[in-house]
Amino acid sequence: MRSRRPFLSLRGTSAALLLAALAACETPTSPAPPSTPPQARPENGPRTAAPAPEAPPAPSQRSAELASYYARLERDLVGQGLLRTDGGGPDTPFTDTQLARDFEQIALAEEYARGAGLRPSDGSLGRIKRWDKPVRVSAEFGASVDRDQQQRDAGTLSRFVTRLAQVTDHPISMTRSAPNFHVLFLSEDDRDGVTDRMRELVPDIDPASLSVLRNLPREIHCLVLAFSDEPGGYSYGKAVALIRAEHPELLMKSCIHEEVAQGLGLANDSPRARPSIFNDDDEFALLTRHDEMLLQILYDPRLRAGMTADEARPIVQDIATELVGERVAAGPGWASDRGN
Secondary structure: OOOEOOEEEEEEOOOOOOOOOEEEEOOOOOOOOOOOOOOOOOOOOOOOOOOOOOOOOOOOHHHHHHHHHHHHHHHHHHHOOOOEOOOOOOOOOEOHHHHHHHHHHHHHEOOEOOOOOOOEOOOOEOEOOEEOOOEEEEEEEEOOOOHHHHHHHHHHHHHHHHHHHHHHOOOEEEOOOOOOEEEEEEOHHHOOOHHHHHHHHOOOEOHHHHHHHHOOOOOEEEEEEEEEOOOOOOEEEEEEEEEEOOOOHHHHHHHHHHHHHHOOOOOOOOOOOOOOOOOOOOOEOOOOHHHHHHHHHHOOOOOOOOOEHHHHHHHHHHHHHHHHOOOOEOOOOOOOOOOO
């Protein structure tokens, strides 16, 4: 059997990888299953309260230090005017030509060589990569993640998935049944079992991908691995995103937005893309109007998975012109009122 070599995307400026023994979160509000089978209440006896769900243990020193570090990082970035949530404005205009150029670099180039772990790609343009089948998203949480955080983060993910379905006009939904896009929220204290869990999710995962998960550098704090349906193919069939549970609220939202959107096929970053989360400068925390247009281009029926850059380029330019027109697009206020 040939191993599956994924397309890898990630977000940086962090500490160590969070590996996990995972507990599935079926819905944001579903009660935890009881630890023992329910017992019949005596016919005339007093009604007793159901036992409270067992709280996770206190975080280790390492996990607590990471949470403190990320809280400081978020404050510092916001204080520098970064992690913007306004989606851009008059200071970030872009034209249809710029949009088409950004699409080419973000959707067709690859950040890392396919199947080679964290080895950077040579920067050459590849082919269109996207989902043709429905995307069924699930949230899973490490055992150390408390229930309040599970509900908050699952809710953020669910709202963002709804937004992506509207933007792309592609079937994307949260599900409890047969998910194919797994978003794993993991703390440092959930280290054990990640390779076993990955083999459960992707039985034929390649060794280089497992090595990435075991030995991720400190500066990477969330990532996504997207796998094609067929070895060497370009139509996605499965994706797994890993997100640190220690992140404060805005960094958590930022990871959810970037990794899930990248897992749909916008796998690269570009220093020229603005306003965009697909830029490593951390100026924008959340998906912008520019980024929504990139997704609209990617899932336009005139494109197909596996198209070369030369095949896609004139179509992409036509779509970009339709979306932006001849005018300069400023796109004010998008993320401020669509921040989930």
